[in-house]
Amino acid sequence: MKVLIKNIKELLQIRTEQVDKLAGADMKTLPQLDNAYLILEGEHIASFGKMENLDTSEDFDTIIDATGQTVLPTWIDSHTHLVYAGNRELEFVDRINGLSYEEIFNRGGGILNSAKKLQETTEDELYNQSKKRLEEVISLGTGAVEIKSGYGLTVESELKMLRVIKRLKENYPIEIKATFLGAHAFPSEFKDNHQGYIDQIINEMIPAIAKEKLADFIDAFLETGYFSNEETAQILQAGQKHGMIAKVHVNQFTTIGGIKTCVDNGALSVDHLEIVNDEDIAILKDSKTMPVALPTCSFFISIPYTPARKIIDAGLPLALASDSNPGTTPSHNMNFVVSTACIKMKMTPEEAINAATINAAYAMGIEKEYGSITVGKKANLIITKPLHSFYELPYAFGTNNIDKVILKGKIQ
Ligand SMILES: N=CN[C@@H](CCC(=O)O)C(=O)O
Numbered sequence: 460m461k462v463l464i465k466n467i468k469e470l471l472q473i474r475t476e477q478v479d480k481l482a483g484a485d486m487k488t489l490p491q492l493d494n495a496y497l498i499l500e501g502e503h504i505a506s507f508g509k510m511e512n513l514d515t516s517e518d519f520d521t522i523i524d525a526t527g528q529t530v531l532p533t534w535i536d537s538h539t540h541l542v543y544a545g546n547r548e549l550e551f552v553d554r555i556n557g558l559s560y561e562e563i564f565n566r567g568g569g570i571l572n573s574a575k576k577l578q579e580t581t582e583d584e585l586y587n588q589s590k591k592r593l594e595e596v597i598s599l600g601t602g603a604v605e606i607k608s609g610y611g612l613t614v615e616s617e618l619k620m621l622r623v624i625k626r627l628k629e630n631y632p633i634e635i636k637a638t639f640l641g642a643h644a645f646p647s648e649f650k651d652n653h654q655g656y657i658d659q660i661i662n663e664m665i666p667a668i669a670k671e672k673l674a675d676f677i678d679a680f681l682e683t684g685y686f687s688n689e690e691t692a693q694i695l696q697a698g699q700k701h702g703m704i705a706k707v708h709v710n711q712f713t714t715i716g717g718i719k720t721c722v723d724n725g726a727l728s729v730d731h732l733e734i735v736n737d738e739d740i741a742i743l744k745d746s747k748t749m750p751v752a753l754p755t756c757s758f759f760i761s762i763p764y765t766p767a768r769k770i771i772d773a774g775l776p777l778a779l780a781s782d783s784n785p786g787t788t789p790s791h792n793m794n795f796v797v798s799t800a801c802i803k804m805k806m807t808p809e810e811a812i813n814a815a816t817i818n819a820a821y822a823m824g825i826e827k828e829y830g831s832i833t834v835g836k837k838a839n840l841i842i843t844k845p846l847h848s849f850y851e852l853p854y855a856f857g858t859n860n861i862d863k864v865i866l867k868g869k870i871q
């Protein structure tokens with residue numbers, strides 16, 4: 460199958476050489492080609508160039524005329540909790556009426572509320588609820604997504620979530636990576652026996668998950684009132700023994716030295732970072748760990764935004780992700796994530812697009828195959844509706860400016 464996309468107004472994120480990640484001032488540049496063509500062969504990008512250099516004698520199975528339209532790599536969403544049961548709209552109203560996220564959790568709501576619902580939901584039902592969200596994710600231009608467990612909190616229910624993720628992976632063309640997040644919250648029966656639950660994670664959950672090869676990554680909610688530095692370190696190290704790389708929820712509400720724990724344990728990414736101090740930044744500067752901001756979580760629960768300017772201006776990279784989940788971000792729209800990063804975090808459109816493509820691919824460990832228009836990479840593309848320029852994508856927030864999504868060379 461050979462596809463030609465011709466007359467492209469702006470072809471964005473073209474990279475002739477492999478770029479693993481972009482940091483600091485390099486994030487300001489988004490290379491583009493105007494009046495371009497792009498050729499796809501099978502699942503991959505075969506070539507691209509200026510229209511005047513297109514070899515018109517070549518034959519194609521499909522030709523797409525993209526006059527006036529922008530083409531860019533699909534979004535990469537490196538942090539989601541897309542598999543969950545039911546929703547938490549009542550807590551949404553509780554928060555409008557004045558309760559905080561913490562107060563709701565302390566009353567037995569929050570993560571434990573979602574865990575209760577998930578434990579009562581069959582695997583098939585969970586799959587059916589989750590696939591609807593995944594289909595929407597694809598239609599919104601996302602071509603790779605990380606999905607976490609963490610609403611099971613028992614051996615059986617954590618396995619149920621991860622098996623659902625595996626089924627989604629088998630049945631959809633979107634690239635999916637799975638993360639084990641048994642350390643999302645302590646179940647109420649372990650409120651006063653943290654080590655009891657940690658032992659269950661280490662001795663029962665991780666070996667069972669590894670046996671079925673259900674997780675690429677391991678995560679924990681390293682936060683005051685959830686998992687401490689020492690508790691998180693134990694869990695990350697146990698996961699690593701089974702080949703699961705750390706990607707951690709940290710610094711969402713407080714900074715308690717968690718970034719150091721994550722970096723010391725070889726974390727691929729540290730996610731949230733709404734609260735960061737100078738020491739956290741210095742530790743990240745000396746690391747290979749990708750900071751990941753989740754601006755639509757800040758939007759939904761009205762907490763500070765990750766200080767993107769402070770992070771990027773210190774010379775660090777930054778990735779963007781949705782955090783899609785029933786409690787803090789019931790949305791999986793990466794277009795809105797990119798808009799929010801520009802509007803609320805003062806990232807330029809170029810920085811935000813780099814953060815949601817190349818840097819996001821790094822945060823998922825898929826940077827060699829995804830994240831840019833590079834010959835040999837997977838043909839995962841967004842073709843927008845006609846735009847004045849790509850600036851209109853983050854500018855016209857809330858408008859769906861996507862015309863077509865192509866995953867692995869196929870129009871969706
Ligand atoms: N903060 C931890 N986990 C999720 C929210 C979980 C929930 O409230 O259900 C997050 O990333 O925001």
Ligand SMILES: [Zn+2]
Binds near residue numbers: 538540782
């Ligand atoms: Zn999360």
